[in-house]
Amino acid sequence: MKKRSVTIEDVARVANVSRQTVSRVLNRLPSVSADAKARVEEAIAELGYVPNLAARRMGGAKSFLIMAINDRARTIENWAAGRGNDWVDQMLYGGMMACEERGYHMLFELVDTEPALAAGQMQRILTSLQPDGFILTQPHSENPKLAEQLKERGRPFVRIGLPNPDIPAVSVHMDEAGAARAAVEHLIDFGHRDIALLAGNKQYAGSIARREGYAEAMAEAGHEQRIEEGDFSYDKAAEIAAHWFDGDDGPSAIIAENDEMAFAVLREAGRRGIKVPEQLSLLSFEDTPGVRFSVPPLTAIRQPTAKMIGKACDLLMDRAEGKDAEEDVHVLPFELIIRETTGPAPK
Known part of the structure; x- marks a missing residue:
């Protein structure tokens, strides 16, 4: 006999709270006491409950999705050549860990840098997926048309890159x-x-x-x-x-x-x-x-790629949960890691 899936009602029964309270905990909404929140989280762990993303999306305005946009041509070129792409690896690592911690999911799309192609590809993403927010990596973070497109659709975004007066938006970068x-x-x-x-x-x-x-x-x-x-x-x-x-x-x-x-x-x-x-x-x-x-x-x-993407995800998740960013520019520190390829100039 097929084992019955654990439902939100099961969690509510074990935690001795209402279904609505469980939903509020899952969606990180306010007005839930610390005691009730603890009981719900304990019941979720005990029962092994996995929230249904589609049901969560129907229950509120959030999609629980964060979308990162990366340079299509350069990424595919590296993959096709068998060189891989460590920058993308670090990007996914930082973003996925930050999203997992808060019950969100990170998606990753490759978009062309040519403006007309980029606009069409972004339109398809907006129509089909409707993420809670977007991360624009370079050079997409320097494209004012993409920024305007997201603003027109009311989609929050964070730029990975230096502040740009032509694109007023939250930015995350290193010095x-x-x-x-x-x-x-x-x-x-x-x-x-x-x-x-x-x-x-x-x-x-x-x-x-x-x-x-x-x-x-x-x-x-x-x-x-x-x-x-x-x-x-x-x-x-x-x-x-x-x-x-x-x-x-x-x-x-x-x-x-x-x-x-x-x-x-x-x-x-x-x-x-x-x-x-x-x-x-x-x-x-x-x-x-x-x-x-x-x-x-x-x-x-050492470029803090994972930390920059993780920070961008946190800012977008905060926004999805009704929290405004306290500042628009976030600068993360770099490190100089000295190994064996630098030494005294030859005489």
Whole structure:
């Protein structure tokens, strides 16, 4: 005989409360005493009750869904090439854990960066799923048309990126310019003067801020700047690194804006017998898990990706539960993790 599913009425009976009280606890609504809330939560655990999402959605305005929007082309390119995508992994980790803790679910969609395509894809998402809120990652967080589309539909959203006066919205980010300055200063402390920046892509406001931080630190030290755009691409970074190494004036230190480009630099240096860090220092942004297993392990700026997405989810869940954000800009700290790819400048 098939075992009967546990219902909300079963929970109410065991907790000795009304069905409405159980519903209010599940939906995190006010006006439930601490004692009743504790009894309901104990009954849920005892019975192994799993709330039905569809029923919860019919019982109120909330969908209990948070939607994260990511760059379609770049994500699929990395997956198709077999390189994976550690940034997406960290994004999902931070968001899913935050949502699970509060009874929500996180969804993930890939949207094109081309404005007309992005608007159509977003319209389909809004119509079919109707999440409680959206997380716009870069470069979508810099698209005012997407922001306007969400506002017109009355859907809250949080931008992952620096504040943008053209898109008034809650934003979560790290101090990108400060992180770039810290990277330059770390290398200058080792005596490096010719420090190159292997930049990402100007579509990303964070990449622009890193260039500005790099430029400021180099100017303050009286050193010339050397910036090449690697588009966050392994192959493009390999081409640039090969050009530098095969010339007569290669840099003594390189800052790569993501780990993938840093791995390309390591490969090209190894092919030419360039020792790291004895002949070349290398520092990366992101600090995804693979950097600890590179040879040698990479010095890196640790970007708090999981924490940023988790914070964005919390802000959207608060909004869905009627709580307004106390502030519009949330800056999370970065860390400089020193490993074995940075050292004294060659003499």
